[in-house]
Amino acid sequence: MKSSALLASRPVRWCGDKLRGLALASLIANIGIIVTGAAVRLTASGLGCPTWPRCTDESYTTTPEMGINGAIEFGNRLLTFVLIAIAVLCFLGALARRRRSLIVLTVAIGLGIPGQGVIGGITVLTNLNPWVVGLHFILSVGLIAWAFALWRRVDQGDGEPITLVPAPIRQLALVNVAVSFAVIAAGVVVTGSGPHSGDHGAKRNGLDPDRLSQLHADLVFLLIGLTVALWFALRAVDAPPAAVKAAATLFWVEMAQGLIGFVQYFTHLPVALVAAHMLGSGLVWTATLAVLWSLRTRPVVPAPATPAPEEIPVSA
Template sequence: MKSSKVRPASAFLASRPVRWCGSSLRGLALASLVANIGIIVTGAAVRLTKSGLGCPTWPRCTDESYTTTPEMGINGVIEFGNRLLTFVLIAIAVACFLGALARGRRSLIRLSVAVALGIPGQGVIGGITVLTNLNPWVVGLHFVLSIALVTGAFALWRRVGEGDGDPVPLVPAPLRQLARVLAAVSFAVIAAGVVVTGSGPHSGDQGAKRNGLDPEQISQVHADLVFLLIGLTVAMWFALRAVQAPAAAVRAVAVLFWVEMGQGLIGFVQYFTHLPVALVAAHMLGSALVWTATLAVVWSLRARPVTPVPAEPSPATASEPVPAA
């Protein structure tokens, strides 16, 4: 008599003709990471082209239509196009969830669900941004949530190739603590940059208010934090070399340093050239790359061993009788 036991969803998906192998899920997770960084750039385009209220309401684009209308011009197209990208992110997130479900690993499932739920949450905050006429603090929260989604997508991408065991430290505890401080300062740099943006001229619309803070003073705080971040990065590089840390960790810190150098150069040039649109957009991309490089440093200081999964016997093999002893 055949068993009536219900098969887990992960086993069902894994048995389909198209298998979700590790490389495909890792590719999907990387696509999610790239897409979440990309929408930061498209969001910057909305603000920098003064299209923040191209669709003046939410969730509709106008009171009568969910889509842009010819009367709204290019600003409506830009804002509505950015809204449509949310569905691309959702599609990738759903694919990641299905891939994680097929792998049957709870850690991957949790991460994929967190990223998937964060995307509609991001859309809601975007809607509040429009309904509050581009309040700079709400706009800043919108950006910070994008950084959180980048974090989740990066974690999913890296965890696909790892095991589910406890992380094994690769460097002494003081260096791991230094990495935490480095990450905190990196986030502080981003947060200060958000405040600087809220005090600057690129509000997203002619009538949008600014946060009222002095741009020069806030920019100085931002620059001081950048110098601190660079100093910590250099210290981390020398410390890792001193303890003969794995080459991957040293390389991750070196990559972070050069990303910081590029971002710092763009920041200074844009400040002294009165914030040209192209450089501001590049600087926002750079902020996402600095954070991603920071996460790579933190990840490089520990490892999770991969536990090989024994292959399941084929039906033919499983049905063969076991010879008597």
């Protein structure tokens, strides 16, 4: 009875009606926190709060003595609660829709956000170990994928997926996703070898940044080539216009991201361009997922019809 009353309550029904917008807010927030995390690292504020879960040994919040670095780091921590609030609203919306697929996605997002906070705490406790910092970013990539899936599934049904293009085209799109992830992972390793460590005393991973940058650039060229091939293949098989448009969008996002990457490298990594490149990584990943999701759909499964009650003959 209590669960039925909860689902029937006005706030929960509102969440169900607004679930698509809430899912989009979750996606935008999870991309945005990449930028705020970049601000922490690029302003050398990674140890602005030198411990975790407290900001200092005596306080959960920043103190005036900690200055701007403490405020930046603590502000980034507070954004976690914004993400949690959005995740809770999405979960209530999924409950209102009574769809298991949506509930599973909202639970994954809801568990991933505090998990992200714990990894963030470990980065502080390990004095910004570059490999832990990299794992922190990779989990953000996963959260973006889940948030994007939630946003797209809201308007789809729970029937068996229908592929809108030939199987080899979808396989090419899956390879594109794998290479896109490899580009991001390589970029994370490059960052761990570069100068923006998050704190002036933080260690680097000890790898050669020039060689890593070359590997990263090679993967970018591969990704762009695969995207162009996918774009032309979709046009050749007369794929749905949305799929062709998604591939074209991905190409131009990649080109913009590549331009920022090359300029930042040859201008010795200015802070503004590095921040833009971090945002671009989230946008490239999202655009990559958009192509994959445009290649199939799921029909709405009609609810089983309720049989009409049998008429009882009235005796004379």
